[in-house]
Amino acid sequence: MYSYNDFDKNFVRQRVNEFRGQVQRRIDGVLTEEEFLPLRLQNGLYMQIHSYMLRVAIPYGTLNSKKMRQLALISEKYDKGYGHFTTRQNIQYNWIKLSEVADVLADLAEVDMHAIQTSGNCIRNVTSDHFAGAAVDEIEDPRPVAELLRQWSTGHPEYAFLPRKFKIAVTGSPHDRAAIAFHDIGLCAVRNDDGEIGYKIYIGGGLGRMPRIGRVLSEFIPKTQLLNYVDSIIHVYNRFGRRDNKHRARIKILIDELGLNEARRQIYEHYNSLKNESRLPSTDIIKFLMDEFSPPDFSTAKEHDLEKDFIRSLSLKNWAETNLTSHRDPNHVIVSVSLKKPGATPGDATAKQMRVLADLAQQYAYDELCVSHEQNIILPHVPKEHVVKIYNKLDEADLATSNIGMVSDIISCPGMDYCKLATARSIPIAKQIATRFCELKTERDIGPLKIKISGCINACGHHHVGHIGILGLDRRGVENYQITLGGDGTEDAHIGKRTGPGFSADKLMEAIETIINVYLNDRKDRNETFLNFYRRVGLSPFKLAIYGLPGTAYF
Amino acid sequence: MSEWVIITNKGFSSDEWIGRSVIEPTNILSDNFGEEQLKKSHLKLGNDFQVETLKSFLPYLNAISIEFPSEKDGRGFSLARRLRQLGYLGVLRATGHVMVDQYRHATQSGFNQIAISSKLAKRMPEPYWQQQIDGFTPSYQEKLQSGSTNSYSSKKNILIKEAKNIQNLNLTNTGLVGAVVTKVIRWTDWSFSFRVARPKNFRFQSGEFVMIGLPGNNGKPLLRAYSITSPSWDDELEFYSIIIPNGPLTSQLQHISMGDTLILNPKATGTLLLDSLLPGKRLFMFASGTGIAPFISLIRDPEIYEKFEQIILSHTCREVKDLNYGKSIVETISKDPLIGEYADRVFYYPTVTRETFHTKGRITDLLKTGQIFQDLQLTPISRDTDRAMICGSIGLNKDIKAFLETSGLKEGARNHPAEFVQEKAFVASLNPIGLGRSF
Structure with missing residues (x-):
């Protein structure tokens, strides 16, 4: 895991001072509220409905116990004793006082953390695969490249005032768990014919009101040219991206308007001049970062037969079925801890729970944790012999919900309960759906199914890539929920299709149940997942079921 | 107002x-x-x-x-x-x-x-x-x-300094010219390379050195000899330098950045010239430390491949990191459109004296034991086929010269080409370490 050196520590401390200065300048009237806004945002500070919200960066989601404990402490010192893990692997505190922000930042700096560039029109926190370093199918650990991009993009003088926000995701596996095709730039590790590892580059993907699947800009860029390449893309975007209309300002629109070929030509004009000058990063830096992320010594773990543990506990077996994933080392597993207990707010964890997770990581799992973009917490390397102990401790802390990838493992944005932009509530909808299927006890029968809910068209809940997506809108003062089907955020990227007119909050649950019943009744067998079933039969049987025959539907 | x-x-x-x-x-x-x-x-x-x-x-x-x-x-x-x-x-x-x-x-x-x-x-x-x-x-x-993993940059917000363009340095009637820095790469904590725009009408042959520097404290130019590491056809000049703590020039030079102007005396000279050697089949180049600089120029010049069938470049350093600059350039040869096709004719032979490395030890010892020939699967040095160039510390120059002379090779110069040359002007009078190094 990357550990801060003097340079990083000093940088973060300087930024805390800089922010104190900015707050002072605002108070002195040197800066107007309008001028202060982009500066405040670049330090992760939002104004929400009830209070300021501070979004803290967790680069590529990776944490250790010390950091997790500090996050817990901050939630108690400055907030209401809990934090919200987000779909971009960050954590948000929803009840922060402006006067205390600099102190929170100082506390974060103590454990090498910060809130830099978690918001605003700049290059945002770089996200990655939450199974990085542990995944069976990994070509290489993507985090050295993610860290490289973090360093390069942090405080970049040229790119702090872009037309709009800019999001980068990196994966090292062919199976994409980081939704790279839905980022402004997505990078995916590949091998070329010589066996050398480089990155395939996607550009102009995104959700929001104009969802786009990322387009392939290059099949292979060597690691020693990655920064020059990314630099060239963002340089062209900064100069030519639209600034006249906020909703058309993301790079996906620039690519639409220029066409991929013309965009590529402009980017390469710049790239060719950069790449002849230098290799950026240098091979030294690449090697240094790879060493920083060298895996723990897995050889100390004993062989252990989990099946024997399962015989003794059915609830453990049940949990293991959904929450354990194979690890690249046969004596280890990846443990996903669900923050989606039915009825609770998706992604929320209390200070106490954060400390339990920190303890478990430190005691049993090489002191490593990762926040997933699906708002759960991963213990990437767990020796099989410790699984029972971990399960029992999680259970005591109300963290043993066994629903990873299931219908109640819902991604949801904060919605109208917290967010100024939201047009509908989303957390109560998530709670309602999760609780409902929990009562029906059909979750296991339904199998893998991703439901994602956004409370407005900005799509922070990623509804476009939910197998079932729900978008909450405001229709003449009444909340109205549109449903999309067939979205997929993985390497097989698809944007969900809208079923038709939306549903009011009290009719929505019935529609979701109907959709799932269509699947349960008509699927070939239990091996045909919801997504595969949808791909086979298409939208019409679902439409028929939820709207009735044409002409009789309630439009 | x-x-x-x-x-x-x-x-x-x-x-x-x-x-x-x-x-x-x-x-x-x-x-x-x-x-x-x-x-x-x-x-x-x-x-x-x-x-x-x-x-x-x-x-x-x-x-x-x-x-x-x-x-x-x-x-x-x-x-x-x-x-x-x-x-x-x-x-x-x-x-x-x-x-x-x-x-x-x-x-x-x-x-x-x-x-x-x-x-x-x-x-x-x-x-x-x-x-x-x-x-x-x-x-x-x-x-x-800068290529560094943890260097703490002590520079302030550097670019907002007086715009330094050539007119600001008064070099009229000095015979000196300004050369604008276009790139700086830090290779280790103690070495870096930099490129400058090539002054108009400046000519040199690959392998030669020039005097370059900065204005000194007394207003007079502070110049030191540097081998040019770029080939003679390049429209920029490249140099490789180590940083000597408290050295009057390098302690300043290490802080140059893009847009700065260096002073250059546009008279190139040197003995490491292809013209000083009689025709041959193989060319051995022996370098230690920053002495690799002139060879980095020569191996990027197509002329060397017209004159020799095989180029053996040996480079001896104290630590593995010191090899980085030379190694990275050698690696680019195969991708160079001008000379890429000759890449398989270059035998690169790095050795390290103070750290573990696959070839450890002084090149003179590796020559005497025949290890280098064994490693590269080459026949030993012979006067009939082989020519050599030396650039390194006094000790290296002396020992290799003795070795070559034992093998029957004689030292040449521009006016009487022979079988080997060494960069001695520098070694003897100015600099105890080798070309490229300054103080």
Whole structure:
């Protein structure tokens, strides 16, 4: 895991001072509220409905116990004793006082953390695969490249005032768990014919009101040219991206308007001049970062037969079925801890729970944790012999919900309960759906199914890539929920299709149940997942079921 | 108070551009401006302008301003950086709504000046700007650019210094010329390479050295001999240097950055010339430390491949890291469109004396034991087929010379070519270590 050196520590401390200065300048009237806004945002500070919200960066989601404990402490010192893990692997505190922000930042700096560039029109926190370093199918650990991009993009003088926000995701596996095709730039590790590892580059993907699947800009860029390449893309975007209309300002629109070929030509004009000058990063830096992320010594773990543990506990077996994933080392597993207990707010964890997770990581799992973009917490390397102990401790802390990838493992944005932009509530909808299927006890029968809910068209809940997506809108003062089907955020990227007119909050649950019943009744067998079933039969049987025959539907 | 307040690294000042004729890009592109006229003009650019179209005019321009219509619009930063990349060396001004908090962004993107309205200056008075000027912001981008993993950059916001262009160094009648730095790469904590634009009419042969340096404290140029590591056809000159703690030149030189001007004495000389060798089949090059510099020039010159069938480049250093510069250049040969096809004729033989390495030890020992020939699967050195060049420490030069002479090879020079040459002018009089090193 990357550990801060003097340079990083000093940088973060300087930024805390800089922010104190900015707050002072605002108070002195040197800066107007309008001028202060982009500066405040670049330090992760939002104004929400009830209070300021501070979004803290967790680069590529990776944490250790010390950091997790500090996050817990901050939630108690400055907030209401809990934090919200987000779909971009960050954590948000929803009840922060402006006067205390600099102190929170100082506390974060103590454990090498910060809130830099978690918001605003700049290059945002770089996200990655939450199974990085542990995944069976990994070509290489993507985090050295993610860290490289973090360093390069942090405080970049040229790119702090872009037309709009800019999001980068990196994966090292062919199976994409980081939704790279839905980022402004997505990078995916590949091998070329010589066996050398480089990155395939996607550009102009995104959700929001104009969802786009990322387009392939290059099949292979060597690691020693990655920064020059990314630099060239963002340089062209900064100069030519639209600034006249906020909703058309993301790079996906620039690519639409220029066409991929013309965009590529402009980017390469710049790239060719950069790449002849230098290799950026240098091979030294690449090697240094790879060493920083060298895996723990897995050889100390004993062989252990989990099946024997399962015989003794059915609830453990049940949990293991959904929450354990194979690890690249046969004596280890990846443990996903669900923050989606039915009825609770998706992604929320209390200070106490954060400390339990920190303890478990430190005691049993090489002191490593990762926040997933699906708002759960991963213990990437767990020796099989410790699984029972971990399960029992999680259970005591109300963290043993066994629903990873299931219908109640819902991604949801904060919605109208917290967010100024939201047009509908989303957390109560998530709670309602999760609780409902929990009562029906059909979750296991339904199998893998991703439901994602956004409370407005900005799509922070990623509804476009939910197998079932729900978008909450405001229709003449009444909340109205549109449903999309067939979205997929993985390497097989698809944007969900809208079923038709939306549903009011009290009719929505019935529609979701109907959709799932269509699947349960008509699927070939239990091996045909919801997504595969949808791909086979298409939208019409679902439409028929939820709207009735044409002409009789309630439009 | 005039309409505009100018901010430089010295704080507020008045506008020195008053009196310059203000022109727009369309004027340049359509009107027939002479060089002199361009030098006296102030070119105003909107922040959506395609600056690439101005490339050929940039050498003649001294004053360019870029418009900042709002504090949210960062296009100007990209334009500034692009202009610097295209080779613009004059003063660059950010004009308009620039916030005090954007001082860092402006300076690090390549601006020397910021111009704000007196109204804005009233709200953002000088002391607030001074805080930014005095403040120090570490830069991840500079750190990465330098190639270092943890170097702590002590430089302040460097780009907002006096625009140093050639006219500012008074070199008239000195015979010296200015050369503008285009690139600096840090290889280790104690070594770096840099490139400068090639001064007009400067000629040299691959393998030669020149005197380069900076203005000294007494105002006189402080020059040291450096081998040119770029080949003779390149339109830039490249050098490789180590940093000697407290060395009068290198302690300064290590801080140069893009756009700085170095002083160069445009008279190249040296003994490591292909013309000083009789024809042969194989060329052995023996280097230690920064002595690899002239060979880095030679192996990038197609001429060497016309004259020799095989090139054996041996490089001995104390630590593995010291090999990085040479190694990285050797690795690029195969991708070089000019000489790529000859890449398989280069035998690179690095050795390290103070760390574990696959070939450990002094090259003289590896020669005597025959290890080098065994490793490279080559026949031993013979006067009939082989020629050699030496550039390294006194000890290395002496030992290899003795070894070559035992094998029957004789030392040559430009006026009487023979079987080997060594860079001795340097070694004997100026520098105990080797070419490329300064002090």
